[in-house]
Structures are given as structure tokens and as C-alpha cells.
Amino acid sequence: MQGSYRDIFQKVAEGLLPSRSEALSILRARGADLGWILAGAQQLRENHSADRIRLCSIINAKSGRCAEDCSFCAQSSHHRTDAPVFPLKTAKDIVAEARRAEASGATCYGIVTSGTGIAPGRELEGLLSAIRQIRATTTLEPSASLGILTKETAGALAEAGCATYHHNLETARSFFPSICSTHGYEEDVLTVRLAKSAGMKVCCGGIFGLGESLEQRVELAETIRELDVDSVPLNFLNPVQGTPLEEAELLSPMDCLRIIAMFRHMLPDRKITVCGGRERNLRDFQSWIFLAGADGAMVGDYLTTGGRNLGADLQMFQDGELKIDAD
Structure with missing residues (x-):
């Protein structure tokens, strides 16, 4: 078997991509x-990326009361959780948090809002103002995760200086109806395409441990590869009390490493960042994410849960x- 795995690596190193069966063999190793x-x-x-890694940080800029019913999400209005609920933060607060993220070593700063999307109006104007100020007063690359996009909103974000739009597909197309019924998968795919066509880079990944099969993990990687995104955030479910997945079992550390390694082989020249859930799922193996092929990590707190101590x-x-990497 060792020879076959070396063959997969050699194939990728020569510019070819693994087949579905080869990707599955990585997940079964x-x-x-x-x-x-x-x-x-x-x-x-x-x-x-040699020996360099990139750090990113996010701000929960608007929390709770989301009309979507994603089964893993603490912010859905369909679930009863203890997640914080508050309206959109001011541009001043968003920029102040950006400066703290910059001081921690982050190069990408994501502004994340709950809800299906942001309609034109006061909220969007506040977000555009924050993005312009971050561009003008920090070295950070501002990123936004505002839900489903329209062509007009995508263009406004790009014009304001939003470097990257973040929009996860969450899981495979074939499994998506099992975790969300309030919008279709193709709406998410279209958002990725609109962000790209507006000139922004796209950060698009998923969350694992939702009950998906190994085949569906590969299916997600194939879809992300087809969409030609720039970076791929990988999250591992941290079950939240009050959600339909509150009793879900954590992934094993080795399963997490197999997922990271499979994505590195499927997307060898893209940024792969390990984000939410690493503390609980990887436990003592958190440092192994880089041995498994990741070249980035999210630092600081997540949307509704605390992150690992920055010093650690x-x-x-x-x-x-x-x-x-500070560039």
C-alpha cells in the first residue's frame, strides 16, 4: 500500500490530480x-508555501436571528441556543477589532454577519465604510462573509476594497438537503461565482462531522476544485446544545488529519486554512495540521465560541x- 500512496503524491507533484478512488483511499489510510x-x-x-503560514481572524459583526435552518448553526432562529443576539456593529467597532487582529499577526480579517444576506441600505453602507477604513488604516486584507450575494452587492464590496469574499458550501451537494432546507445549494454556488466575477478572491470550504459519508467529503473537494477558489477553510463540527446536531460525535484527530491531507492532494496549490472546531476535534494533535498539508489557521475567537489562547x-x-507570513 505504501507504494500506491507514493504514486498518488508523485501524480499530484507532476501536475495531475487524484481520482475519486485515490482521494477516498487517503480518507481510509x-x-x-x-x-x-x-x-x-x-x-x-x-x-x-515553504515554511510560511498565514493567519486569519474574524469578527462576529451581527449575530443571531438567522432565518436559515442549518442544522449545525447556533445562530439559526429555528434552534434554541445560548448564542448571542445583537444587531450589526458600528463601523468604528469593526475597525477597532481589525486593529486588534492585525496586532495578533493576522493578515486577513473577516467581517461575518448572520442572516441569508445583506440587502442594500444602512447595513450595507456601514459595512462598506468599515472595509474602506480597514483598507486605509491597516495592513490587513479585509474579507466579508455576508451570506448570499447579488451581483450589485458583490460589485459594491469589490469597489470598497474587499479583498476576499468568504462563502462556505458547508458540505457536498448530495448531502446538503440533510442539513439545510431554507435555500438551495446552487444559490451558494452562484454566490461564489458572483464574488469571483466581481474581482474578489474567494474563500470557500466546508464543515465536517455533520454525518456526511467519506464519498461526500470527496464530492465537496471536487466541487470546490471545479469552482477554482483561492483558499479553502476547513471546519470540524463543534456540537452546540440546542441544535439538531447537539449529540453528534466529534471526529477523531486522525479523521481530521485525513480530511486535511485529502484536500491538500486535491487542491495542491491553494491556501488551506484550519478554522473552527480544531480545539475539540484535534485536541493534542492540533500542531499536526501543518504536517497534514494546511498552510493557514484561524486565530482568536470564532463566531459564537471562544478560540484557543493566542500565546499557545x-x-x-x-x-x-x-x-x-506578513504579506
């Missing part, structure tokens, strides 16, 4: 075979002989 997979993933990461993360990067 165990023991020494997994060691070969991780070695190949690390080499592909180094080919792409910075020590982890130093211990791994990794350099934070």
Missing part, C-alpha cells in the same frame, strides 16, 4: 500508510519551525 500520506501532504504544502497558538507555530 491507517497506520504507516497514513504516515506516507502525511509526508506527501507536507511536501505538497512546502512546494506551495504562537508557541505551536514556533515549535513547528513555521514562520507567519
Whole structure:
């Protein structure tokens, strides 16, 4: 088996892409075979970004009362959770948080709002003002995650200086109806395409541990590859009390590493960032995300849950002989 895994790596290193069966074999690797997979993933990461990693940070700029019924989300109005509920923060507060993110070493700063999307009006104007100020007063690349886009909103964000639009597909097209019934998968795909056509980079990934199959994990990677996005955030379910998935079992650390390695082989030249859920799912193996092919991490707090202590993360990067990319 070791030879076949080396063959997959060699194929990718030569510019070819793994087949679906080869991607599945990565997700099924165990023991020494997994060691070969991780070695190949690390080499592909180094080919792409050497010893440098990028850090990103987000702000929960508008929380709760979301009309969507995503089964994993604490902010859905369909679920009863303890998630905070508040209206859109002011541009002043968003910019102040951006400066704190810049001080932590982040290069990308994501403004995230709950809800299906942001309609033209006061809220959108406030967000555009914040993006312009972040562009003018920090070294950060402002990013936005505002839900489903229209062509007009995408254009306004790009014109204001939004560098990246973040919009996760969450899971495979074939599994999506099992976790969300309030909008269709193609609306998310169209949002990705609108963001790209407006001239923004696109950050698009998913969340794992929702009950999807191994085949559906590969299906998501194939869809993201077809959409030709710039960066891929990988999240692992952190079950929230009050949601339909509150009793879901955590993924094992090895499953998380297999997912990261599969995505690195499927998207060898894209940024792969490990985000929510790493603390609970990876536990003592958090530092292994870079050995599995990730070249980025989210630092600080998440939308409705706290993140890892920044000092502990910075020590982890130093211990791994990794350099934070400030460009």
C-alpha cells in the first residue's frame, strides 16, 4: 500500500490530480500508510508555501436571528441556543477589532454577519465604510462573509476594497438537503461565482462531522476544485446544545488529519486554512495540521465560541519551525 500512496503524491507533484478512488483511499489510510500520506501532504504544502503560514481572524459583526435552518448553526432562529443576539456593529467597532487582529499577526480579517444576506441600505453602507477604513488604516486584507450575494452587492464590496469574499458550501451537494432546507445549494454556488466575477478572491470550504459519508467529503473537494477558489477553510463540527446536531460525535484527530491531507492532494496549490472546531476535534494533535498539508489557521475567537489562547497558538507555530507570513 505504501507504494500506491507514493504514486498518488508523485501524480499530484507532476501536475495531475487524484481520482475519486485515490482521494477516498487517503480518507481510509491507517497506520504507516497514513504516515506516507502525511509526508506527501507536507511536501505538497512546502512546494506551495515553504515554511510560511498565514493567519486569519474574524469578527462576529451581527449575530443571531438567522432565518436559515442549518442544522449545525447556533445562530439559526429555528434552534434554541445560548448564542448571542445583537444587531450589526458600528463601523468604528469593526475597525477597532481589525486593529486588534492585525496586532495578533493576522493578515486577513473577516467581517461575518448572520442572516441569508445583506440587502442594500444602512447595513450595507456601514459595512462598506468599515472595509474602506480597514483598507486605509491597516495592513490587513479585509474579507466579508455576508451570506448570499447579488451581483450589485458583490460589485459594491469589490469597489470598497474587499479583498476576499468568504462563502462556505458547508458540505457536498448530495448531502446538503440533510442539513439545510431554507435555500438551495446552487444559490451558494452562484454566490461564489458572483464574488469571483466581481474581482474578489474567494474563500470557500466546508464543515465536517455533520454525518456526511467519506464519498461526500470527496464530492465537496471536487466541487470546490471545479469552482477554482483561492483558499479553502476547513471546519470540524463543534456540537452546540440546542441544535439538531447537539449529540453528534466529534471526529477523531486522525479523521481530521485525513480530511486535511485529502484536500491538500486535491487542491495542491491553494491556501488551506484550519478554522473552527480544531480545539475539540484535534485536541493534542492540533500542531499536526501543518504536517497534514494546511498552510493557514484561524486565530482568536470564532463566531459564537471562544478560540484557543493566542500565546499557545504562537508557541505551536514556533515549535513547528513555521514562520507567519506578513504579506
